[in-house]
Structures are given as C-alpha cells and as structure tokens.
Amino acid sequence: MSILLRGVAPLGGRPVDVLLDGGCITQIEPHLDAMDAQVIEADGLILLPGFVDLHTHLREPGREDAETVASGSAAAALGGFTAVHAMANTTPVADTAEMVEQVARLGALAGLVDVRPVGAVSKGLAGEQLAEIANMARSSAAVRIFSDDGNCVHDSRLMRRALEYVKPFDAVVAQHAQDPRLADHAACAHEGEVSGRLGLAGWPAVAEESIVARDVMLAEHTGSRLHVCHVSTAGTVEVIRWAKRRGISVTAEVTPHHLLLTCDLITGYDPVYKVNPPLRPDEDVAAVRAGLADGTIDAVATDHAPHAPHDKDHAFPDAAFGMLGLQTALGVVAESMVATGLLDWPGVADRMSCRPAMIGRVAGHGRPILVGEPANLVLVDPAGEYLVDPARLASLSRNTPFAGLVLPARVTATFLRGTPTVLEGELARREVAV
C-alpha cells in the first residue's frame, strides 16, 4: 500500500507532496495525484528522517517488569524513532552472539523499530576480560556498537585492546566515562553546592572528563573509533572539541535530560531526578547545548532507563539510576535547542537521525529525504504540544522527570520502511515488513 504525505515540509523546508511506496520514497513533487494511495494531510507538518537512538535500555531479558523489547519499541515509535540501540546491561548481559541475536529477534518480533543490539565490551560488564566481540559483530545481529554502559571500561589496557579489537568490524567502542575511583557506585549527585548542602555523595565532573581525556588519546594511538556516551560536563565538551580539531576519530552524544534539567531539581531528594551521570549545573547545560549546536556533540541519545516503582521508592542514595526518555526526546530537544534558536530542523534531523545512524552504521536510517531512499521517516507537528503524563506513556515504567511539562513539537506519525508505526500520535496496529 502506498501513502501520500500531502503538503509536508521536508526538514522544515518548502511544502511538497511525498509518495511512499514499497518501503521507499518514490516521488517528491510540488503536487501529486493521490491515485489509490492513502492520503495523510500534512499541511504545516515537518518530515524528518526517523530518529535513531544510540542509547536505549530495553531491560529484556531480565527485568521485563520494567520494560520489554516490545513496550520499549512502542515508546520509541511514539517518540519518532525508527531504530534504537539496545544496551548490553541486561540479565544475562549481552556479551555473546546468542544473546545479541535473541535481542534482535525480539525487536523484529515487535516490529515497531529496528532494534540494534549493543554488545558488551567486557565479559559480564566486569571490566576484566574482553567479551566475544568478533562473534557478536559477525552474528546475524551484526553488532557495531560495543559498550559496558552502566560501567566504565576504566582499565586503560582493556580499553586500548577493545579499541584495537573492534577495528576489523568498523565498530565503535561507546564509553560510559566515569572513573570509579573518583565517582564510585555511591556517587549520586553532581559534586558541588547542592551535593554538599544535601549531604549526598558527590559525582565530580572530573571523574567524567579525565576518562574522556584518556580515551581520546587512546583513540588517537590506536586509530580507532571512540564514542562518548552521555556527555554531561563543560570540560568534556572542551576535550572532545580539542580532540576533533586534532583529527581524532571521536563522536559523542548528549541526553535530552542533560539538555534541559539541572541539579537544583534534586533538592527535594526525589529519585526521579537520579540519573548517571547526574544532572549538572546551569553552566554545564549551556555547554552541552552549545556543543550539540556546533557539532562537537554529534547526537542526542536518550539513555532511556525504565525502572519499576519499587526500585525508585527508596531514599535518594538507595534508588536506581535512570529516567525514561524515548517519548519525550523530540519535545525536549525542541524546547532546549529549537525554541532557543540553537538548532534548526535540518540540525535536529542531523543530530537525532543522520549522525547517530552513521555512528552505529545503521543502514537505511538517517538518510536524506530523496526519491529512492528507504521510507524511515517521522512526521512532526512543530506547532503541536505534548503534555507529559506518566500514566499515558507506552513504557511499562513511569519514571519520567518531565511529568506535567508541556513540551513543544509533537510526533504525529512514524514510518518504518514505508509502513506507519504511529498515526495521529497513536500506535498504528499494523504488520511492518522486515
């Protein structure tokens, strides 16, 4: 079945009619006849390449009470994503070919987004010996991102080996930068005025920055690709800016929450604001926004981290780290980057789709909106609003820090290979061709 998007503005440009057929964009003209195509009136709407998330926790296998591949896929589709990378810190850990193939299979079964498994760098995320990286890369899941996310690959030798070892597969090591000696597992609040006043164990910026500084030098030494997860400090942005100028092959991501929220929010000790790395002060928020605007930071990645209520109903230091992000990502980016004039819609497409697809080597996603390209697309209403109601999120968990906020811009439809996964802001219950 074909779909005609009438009067849609690709990347926010001049309105045209766009025909999707056979999983691809088949025509783009000022005016097209509908013929037998399903017509979607898209007057005032913007067409962007479907978003690609480099950093998603889908919790399956292991914590299916918090999220499943299917529920996370639904949240992703509703958020305008057509591909997500499922992090390896499941139970058991995704550190073998069998495990990553299973996650990919669950993703295909859900059929709402392309689920690309991330493989662990080290066996069991323990940071001691390399996981079977080559087997995962050569598996049918064709893993291209390896990460111990949640843990830092802090051993310099292991990090060096990982960077070297992924080279034959054109893969990338995605580092959760946290020196465990400077910020141990108890560290839960940005080290500064707020942590001192609240008596919470500090997570200093330098614990992130020193690892990133070391890693860019290792990337230079090995000539390998390094990706820095969830950049949260001004110093990290500076180090990456320097490394890129030097020609080092480094990319970086920032989460929506680090673009919008500051550490002042934890004053009431509500663990909905507990996340790793922690929320930072205003000046860091300004720096990561500027870094995303000038391209030092390549991508927005959600770090979508669902948690069951009983893992958050604790004192702040005892509660689980993490926040939901998939369904609110666009709104937060629109609020923090578009409404502020830091990023235009082509910029949003670049940071939320094109560059993340390139970093993860995700074929068919993050492509330009041209005839012949795969129809992995999202339709955005830039004038729309989205009231964040935790009870109405598709995730099985409710831990959104944006509850009650009205965010600008709204996903109205998402297309995976030409088939709508979301229509009029609701899940479209249809089979999607794989």
Place this chain on the structure above:
Amino acid sequence: MTELDRPGRHLLSAADLSREQALAILETARQMHAIQTREVKKLPPLRGRTIVNLFFEDSTRTRSSFEIAGKWLSADVINVSAKGSSVSKGESLRDTVLTVVAMGIDAIVVRHPASGAVQRIAGWVDCHVINAGDGTHEHPTQALLDAYVLRARLGDLTDRHVVVVGDIAHSRVARSNVLLLTTLGARVTLVGPPTLMPAGVETWTCSTSWDLDLVLSGKAFGDVDAVMMLRVQRERMGGGSGGGVHDIGGQFVPTEREYAIGYGLSPDRLDLLAEDVPVLHPGPMNRGLEISSLAADDARSVVLEQVQAGVAVRMAVLYRMLAGADEPASGLEVVSA
C-alpha cells in the same frame, strides 16, 4: 502556643524552624528540663499517643533519648529496628514505612543511613515525622540540644561565635548546627582539613578555615565563644575505601596521629580558650583523637549537659508537635507549678 511559634507538621531539617519556632521549643525544653531532677518524672500530655522510633541505623543515645522523652510525656513508645537496608531485603523503603505507619501511630522518629530518607518518608505518610539523623545530611534535634546548652551557658546567641571542628563533609550535626545557630543569630566557623570540607561550603552562611590554632587564637574570625568538636570516624583515616552505598570510606586523612595533631582539642589548644568557653561534643568521643582526655574532663566540657538537654529538647519537640493547639499546654501546668 501561638500559630507563629508552633512547629510545622514535621521536623526534617533545622532550616524548617523559624527563629520564633526554635526559641519556643527551647523555652518549652527549659520547662521540661525542670522535671528531670524530680523524683516522679512523668507528665500526662501525650497519653494515648503512640510514637515509633524507626531506626534503620544503629544508635544508642539518640534512640534512648527519644524513648525517654516520649515516655516521660506518657506516650507509648515503640522501638523498631530496621537495620540492614530495605534494598537488600527486596522491600522498598516506602513499603517498610507504610507497613509501620498502618499500625495507627501518631509520629515516627526516623534515623536512616541515607541522606534525604526522612524527607522521602514525610512525603508518603500522614503522621508526624521527626528526623533523628539522615545520612550525612541533618540531625535537627542535636542542633536544638546544642543550642539549648549554648544558651544555658552564654545567654542569647546573637553575634556569638561558635567554632565547629572536624569532619564537616560527612557530619549531619555540622549541617544542622550551621542552619540553626545562624537562625538564632550566632556566627559559625567551620574548621577541618580540606578533604573533610563539603563541596560548596563557601556558599554556606559561615566562615571556614583549615587552621584550628588560628581560629582559636581569635585572630582570624574574632573571639571564640564556644567550640564544638565533632566525632571523626576512624575509617576516614588511612587507605580504606568505601564498600556499601552508605560507606564513605577512607583516604581523607593519612593517620589518626596527624589528625589529632592538626585538629584535636589538645591541652595546648584548650589553653587558648577563655575560662567560660564551653566545649561541646555530640558523642561518642574518641578520646585522644578529636579531643584530649584533659579537654573532655575539663570544667568547660559540657558533654553530659548535652545528653541531659537532649531529653528535654526532644520532649519539647514531641510536646509542641503532638500535643495540638486544641489542647493548650495540657499537663504543663504541673511543670511550671
């Protein structure tokens, strides 16, 4: 009691108290104190009320102080020890607390190893919540009893200079004292090695120094009216490192010896203090570490007065919080008589 000086629903932080509220509690404590020397110590005002001491962390002195305070006011006091984090038992803190509260109680007195736990709990329950120490955050009744003793010795605290020495970073006593003493008009100077100073202390309403001798000499921040020595955990010394979530670990100070030399209240430093300068310590004391035996047993030491004031102050808090505006001063006439 008037609405102005009546404490709020909960006592979570020393910052919850206005000057009027704090002074009202201290005044009530003065009345309560009088009964401690009587043969029959029991008063009737909280008869029929039930208070649970919910302690997630070991404590002898604070728990027994609250227990005695409640009993002397005729409340039924139950001690619940919930040591061992509920996380490890698989139960959420919320479930643990709601289970206790569901038994129909009027107030819970909570001690928890995690900062902010008491704030969280107050958001879940209908009864009164009193913070008996949350992690490295606050211990407001300790600050009240310290203020009580200081006022007994010094009178009005306006412009009085109180020096607090030790592991400021991990001290809930220090945080609550800075807040309450400032509310009462006193000036506070915090002294300790840089590694034991909290992040952002320069934004606090007090002065700070790494040099105890300089501060005690009065040359840095003026004459000293009182000194409070904080307990320093022995595990802060040497090369130990943190294990559990609430285990802060070591590597803050090289050795006990070096700490005692730099920050202990030695006989020499005691000599720097005027004869009428009270020396406080929240206990338990590490003699020879943060305080020398000579100082601990000196006439200026008010450590036992602090313990005594603890009961009176906690009685005052419980009374002013639970007795209710509709039952004006019931039972207190006995005291003033």
